[in-house]
Amino acid sequence: MSDASNILVTGGAGFIGAHTCEALVRAGFRPVIYDNLSNSNAAVLDRLERLTGSRPAFIHADIRDAHQLERVFTDTSFDAVIHLAGLKAVGESVEQPLHYYDVNVTGTLTLLAAMRQGNVRTLVFSSSATVYGDPATVPIHEDFPRQPTNPYGRTKMVVEDILADLAGSDPDWRFALLRYFNPIGAHESGLIGEDPSGIPGNLLPYVAQVAVGRRQELSVFGNDYPTPDGTGVRDYIHVVDLAEGHIAALTHLTAQGGFVTTNLGTGNGFSVLEIVQAFERASGRRIPLRFAPRRPGDIAACYADPSHANRLLGWKALRDIDTMCADAWRWQSRNPHGYGGKDGS
Numbered sequence: 614m615s616d617a618s619n620i621l622v623t624g625g626a627g628f629i630g631a632h633t634c635e636a637l638v639r640a641g642f643r644p645v646i647y648d649n650l651s652n653s654n655a656a657v658l659d660r661l662e663r664l665t666g667s668r669p670a671f672i673h674a675d676i677r678d679a680h681q682l683e684r685v686f687t688d689t690s691f692d693a694v695i696h697l698a699g700l701k702a703v704g705e706s707v708e709q710p711l712h713y714y715d716v717n718v719t720g721t722l723t724l725l726a727a728m729r730q731g732n733v734r735t736l737v738f739s740s741s742a743t744v745y746g747d748p749a750t751v752p753i754h755e756d757f758p759r760q761p762t763n764p765y766g767r768t769k770m771v772v773e774d775i776l777a778d779l780a781g782s783d784p785d786w787r788f789a790l791l792r793y794f795n796p797i798g799a800h801e802s803g804l805i806g807e808d809p810s811g812i813p814g815n816l817l818p819y820v821a822q823v824a825v826g827r828r829q830e831l832s833v834f835g836n837d838y839p840t841p842d843g844t845g846v847r848d849y850i851h852v853v854d855l856a857e858g859h860i861a862a863l864t865h866l867t868a869q870g871g872f873v874t875t876n877l878g879t880g881n882g883f884s885v886l887e888i889v890q891a892f893e894r895a896s897g898r899r900i901p902l903r904f905a906p907r908r909p910g911d912i913a914a915c916y917a918d919p920s921h922a923n924r925l926l927g928w929k930a931l932r933d934i935d936t937m938c939a940d941a942w943r944w945q946s947r948n949p950h951g952y953g954g955k956d957g958s
């Protein structure tokens with residue numbers, strides 16, 4: 614392991630970050646986590662150690678801390694950065710736009726300045742399908758117009774533009790902009806998974822918490838959308854497939870350089886009711902639900918054309934919806950209160 618490439622993973626203690634660290638170790642890289650734990654728990658380090666046999670180095674710091682970042686690149690030689698640190702709640706971004714621009718945009722600028730100083734020029738960035746807003750048609754191709762409908766989505770679009778400008782100024786930079794669709798599921802071990810604080814805003818963690826008895830019933834936001842059963846359709850992707858997409862992007866950038874913008878999705882859309890049924894199959898539990906009004910800002914259907922990532926990176930999502938739900942249920946049922954609760958063994 615001593616000659617493994619060091620990869621700095623900002624936000625590495627979070628949901629996608631933890632799974633990306635696991636995939637990095639499996640692929641022979643050495644992840645170093647940089648995270649302020651504002652939306653994660655240090656217990657993830659113990660879990661990663663149990664899962665991979667090695668404890669990732671951890672720097673507890675903020676992505677906007679220029680001095681700390683400078684020190685990180687001085688102390689350790691990194692081959693690349695995977696940048697996941699950021700805020701992601703749409704509703705909160707409407708209420709606190711300055712905070713969102715500060716963490717997501719200023720944080721990225723601070724990171725890029727430190728990378729330039731430390732002479733590290735390879736970055737994989739966590740963008741989002743949210744940059745497409747309400748697409749005119751589905752599936753969504755990478756050349757569709759970007760028209761995010763909320764401050765969170767706009768922070769992702771601004772960062773995409775900053776990276777494009779930087780790449781234009783200096784050909785040594787190598788960037789992969791990965792537009793994630795809806796990551797769900799958990800590592801099959803049940804040791805790491807999604808652990809949202811407070812009431813989950815996303816469908817899957819909410820359904821999982823109903824199944825485990827933490828919440829009474831699911832509110833289905835809207836049943837009058839122009840979709841087959843009237844409920845919203847999304848492209849749910851297993852978080853381990855998503856994590857492996859980062860390895861494919863990193864490998865591509867290292868071998869060929871360049872500027873890559875690609876969707877990471879499965880190409881399949883599932884409705885809210887289909888997800889509920891899949892989770893009932895996986896858990897053997899009934900999920901009580903009631904129909905509620907549409908959630909403001911929601912769109913009817915959003916799913917990817919994943920063929921670009923397949924052609925360019927040789928990557929494809931492999932895990933189906935039943936596997937996603939079974940893995941999410943294993944995590945939730947063994948850790949009813951997430952990392953803060955009972956041990957997952």
Ligand code: NAD
Nearest residue numbers: 624627628629649650651652653675676698699701739741
């Ligand atoms: P997460 O909240 O679980 O992980 C983000 C991590 O960043 C957390 O561990 C948090 O503590 C850390 N962080 C937040 N602010 C920080 C700061 N100022 N300094 C240092 N660390 C900080 O979220 P996630 O789902 O793992 O998402 C990771 C990235 O992927 C985010 O940038 C998010 O916007 C993006 N993304 C997520 C989704 C999704 O549905 N989960 C979809 C598209 C894009």
Ligand code: UDP
Nearest residue numbers: 814815816817819832833834845885908911
């Ligand atoms: N949804 C729902 N009830 C919930 C949370 C979400 O009906 O408690 C619906 C939501 O309206 C959307 C789908 O589930 O149609 C996915 O929502 P999520 O917030 O997980 O992802 P996003 O809307 O950001 O793609």
